[in-house]
């Protein structure tokens with residue numbers, strides 16, 4: 001997978017040199033390039049923003065540098081991802097979709113955002129997705145891109161040593177993950193649930209599913225409501 005990130009703060013992406021993403025870059029699973037938007041400015045002050053038409057606070061990112069940057073990094077297979085508080089909620093399903101794509105371009109907006117014409121013009125030649133990570137406002141898109149890059153890269157074949165962990169995790173099956181335990185069996189007078197030490201894999205699987213359902217019902221009624229009803233007939237605490 002090829003990824004191009006365009007930002008006025010390219011140094012924000014140093015974390016993408018670390019850990020499993022850094023390893024994916026080293027092994028060629030991920031071809032990641034980070035670009036400074038100011039590369040595509042032409043004035044001596046390397047200006048990327050200006051005052052908003054219609055007035056209002058803050059500054060808006062000018063179209064010309066963005067258009068030149070997108071022209072420079074685009075490819076016929078590219079899709080443009082723009083993190084924004086005004087975007088559609090980003091979900092695990094989106095992460096799976098993006099992980100299948102050959103080329104992602106991330107545009108990191110700052111200030112009050114990017115001139116809308118940049119997204120409209122880009123949409124005439126490639127798919128454009130404005131995505132939101134949550135109902136809060138960050139300084140810009142950079143941190144959101146790091147989050148999305150983690151969510152997507154870990155799904156790439158060969159990045160996670162144990163691909164099995166992708167099936168059990170929260171949101172994989174539309175439920176939250178069951179609680180996890182490790183040694184010691186008793187710690188500060190708190191014992192690990194006996195079923196998990198029973199060796200009875202059927203009971204363990206049922207216990208985990210029940211805990212997932214209970215946890216989802218308690219913490220994410222929205223997810224629980226969307227969970228296929230036919231799956232609930234197995235809802236049984238007879239673990």
Ligand SMILES: Nc1ncccc1[N+](=O)[O-]
Pocket residue numbers: 083084085087131132133134135136137138139140141144
């Ligand atoms: N919430 C956000 N705030 C600023 C930029 C991007 C954002 N997001 O969620 O992708």
